[in-house]
Amino acid sequence: xxxxxxxxxxxxxxxxxxxxxxxxxxxxxxxxxxxxxxxxxxxxxxxxxxxxxxxxxxxxxxxxxxxxxxxxxxxxxxxxxxxxxxxxxxxxxxxxxxxxxxxxxxxxxxxxxxxxxxxxxxxxxxxxxxxxxxxxxxxxxxxxxxxxxxxxxxxxxxxxxxxxxxxxxxxxxxxxxxxxxxxxxxxxxxxxxxxxxxxxxxxxxxxxxxxxxxxxxxxxxxxxxxxxxxxxxxxxxxxxxxxxxxxxxxxxxxxxxxxxx
Amino acid sequence: xxxxxxxxxxxxxxxxxxxxxxxxxxxxxxxxxxxxxxxxxxxxxxxxxxxxxxxxxxxxxxxxxxxxxxxxxxxxxxxxxxxxxxxxxxxxxxxxxxxxxxxxxxxxxxxxxxxxxxxxxxxxxxxxxxxxxxxxxxxxxxxxxxxxxxxxxxxxxxxxxxxxxxxxxxxxxxxxxxxxxxxxxxxxxxxxxxxxxxxxxxxxxxxxxxxxxxxxxxxxxxxxxxxxxxxxxxxxxxxxxxxxxxxxxxxxxxxxxxxxx
Numbered sequence: 001x002x003x004x005x006x007x008x009x010x011x012x013x014x015x016x017x018x019x020x021x022x023x024x025x026x027x028x029x030x031x032x033x034x035x036x037x038x039x040x041x042x043x044x045x046x047x048x049x050x051x052x053x054x055x056x057x058x059x060x061x062x063x064x065x066x067x068x069x070x071x072x073x074x075x076x077x078x079x080x081x082x083x084x085x086x087x088x089x090x091x092x093x094x095x096x097x098x099x100x101x102x103x104x105x106x107x108x109x110x111x112x113x114x115x116x117x118x119x120x121x122x123x124x125x126x127x128x129x130x131x132x133x134x135x136x137x138x139x140x141x142x143x144x145x146x147x148x149x150x151x152x153x154x155x156x157x158x159x160x161x162x163x164x165x166x167x168x169x170x171x172x173x174x175x176x177x178x179x180x181x182x183x184x185x186x187x188x189x190x191x192x193x194x195x196x197x198x199x200x201x202x203x204x205x206x207x208x209x210x211x212x213x214x215x216x217x218x219x220x221x222x223x224x225x226x227x228x229x230x231x232x233x234x235x236x237x238x239x240x241x242x243x244x245x246x247x248x249x250x251x252x253x254x255x256x257x258x259x260x261x
Numbered sequence: 262x263x264x265x266x267x268x269x270x271x272x273x274x275x276x277x278x279x280x281x282x283x284x285x286x287x288x289x290x291x292x293x294x295x296x297x298x299x300x301x302x303x304x305x306x307x308x309x310x311x312x313x314x315x316x317x318x319x320x321x322x323x324x325x326x327x328x329x330x331x332x333x334x335x336x337x338x339x340x341x342x343x344x345x346x347x348x349x350x351x352x353x354x355x356x357x358x359x360x361x362x363x364x365x366x367x368x369x370x371x372x373x374x375x376x377x378x379x380x381x382x383x384x385x386x387x388x389x390x391x392x393x394x395x396x397x398x399x400x401x402x403x404x405x406x407x408x409x410x411x412x413x414x415x416x417x418x419x420x421x422x423x424x425x426x427x428x429x430x431x432x433x434x435x436x437x438x439x440x441x442x443x444x445x446x447x448x449x450x451x452x453x454x455x456x457x458x459x460x461x462x463x464x465x466x467x468x469x470x471x472x473x474x475x476x477x478x479x480x481x482x483x484x485x486x487x488x489x490x491x492x493x494x495x496x497x498x499x500x501x502x503x504x505x506x507x508x509x510x511x512x513x514x515x516x517x518x519x520x521x522x
Binding site for chain 2 (some may be wrong): 043044046074098102103104105129159160164169170176179183184185187188189202203216
């Protein structure tokens with residue numbers, strides 16, 4: 001946090017919340033017309049014209065706010081980011097594109113901001129529920145501008161757990177035992193929406209195979225609220241790599257790590 | 262429909278929507294205070310003071326609207342209903358009680374009305390999303406008072422599918438192949454919320470082990486919109502029995518029935 005004073009951070013946080021709200025209005029206006037949908041790697045890996053236009057908008061806005069920004073963005077409109085040194089912004093313009101296309105609901109936009117590798121600001125916007133989680137360790141976390149209380153440190157056995165269907169079906173990492181220990185599985189198909197539920201205390205944890213833009217914003221917000229995010233073996237997440245990532249209360253994390261294999 | 266004229270039905274439909282909205286305000290006001298939670302058959306089968314008070318309210322209101330009502334209600338505040346003859350109302354005051362208790366979100370209230378066994382009126386209220394699905398075959402289906410269009414008759418391969426975690430984990434009815442054929446699984450833990458998603462076209466189908474109050478309202482609404490609800494073997498649902506119930510588009514139903522075993 002050497003180069004960024006708290007007052008600047010507060011101002012940046014307000015500006016970024018405004019950017020996210022404007023981005024939402026753009027996305028909503030485009031949802032009324034026909035989407036252009038393309039498959040990336042499979043019929044389950046989609047990209048639309050709205051992913052592209054929203055990424056363009058977010059990248060442009062971030063560059064206006066931070067001349068030193070290095071931007072890692074899902075659809076490739078940002079920079080080639082190979083190090084977390086300096087100001088790194090990680091952008092997911094539409095998280096849960098499958099839901100966006102087939103449900104017009106249950107998707108999120110996410111932005112994470114790291115300074116020399118330190119989680120600094122994060123934004124998760126559950127677009128249709130109109131829930132914007134925003135903030136960081138220095139400025140605090142808000143939901144739609146109101147301070148968000150840290151969720152209770154519940155154990156795995158005392159809460160619902162967010163899963164991904166492929167991990168659950170294939171029992172990867174002993175996921176079926178994780179679920180059997182919890183009060184039940186919930187699968188929504190959007191990392192942003194489900195990490196938002198962990199922040200809100202609706203889930204005690206969430207485990208899925210994630211890419212950097214799926215978890216960068218969530219890590220900032222989760223750690224600011226006393227939650228933990230690690231790889232599934234308990235080691236720190238690598239912000240520039242994909243992997244199985246667990247975000248959870250401290251107690252639920254310990255319980256999950258004792259079960260996974 | 263011998264004893265109920267259309268004008269009466271329209272009036273009853275308006276009255277019941279009002280009842281549901283009043284019930285919602287009661288539930289919301291009680292959520293701010295401590296819930297009293299009891300286990301019914303297990304730690305995953307809960308009942309709260311709000312289930313009881315809301316059932317009392319709904320049963321009382323239905324009796325005021327229909328002197329001939331026979332009421333089957335989840336928590337037992339209604340009548341002993343052993344036949345579908347006459348006016349039968351089927352009530353679930355809080356569907357997804359686990360979500361209600363642990364998420365304060367993602368739960369529904371449901372009422373279904375049958376006349377001599379014929380689906381006549383149905384209500385699914387996703388309380389926190391404030392989405393009230395209402396109506397029936399004679400009066401049409403509305404979402405928050407606006408006409409709801411029938412969802413597109415999509416095939417299983419072209420949509421997301423609503424599942425229950427126990428059926429998916431244990432591969433009951435070949436559920437894992439159903440999911441693999443679809444675009445993906447979604448698990449929300451409330452029949453009301455997930456049937457609402459099928460009505461809205463967000464899911465092409467939903468399969469779960471359900472009790473009469475879980476599917477009575479949904480059957481009325483689904484059939485009114487050209488969707489189908491049957492047992493998992495394709496035979497008609499029995500309104501007074503529990504079982505594995507499938508609600509889906511016509512095309513998705515055919516695909517699922519060809520997979521289940």
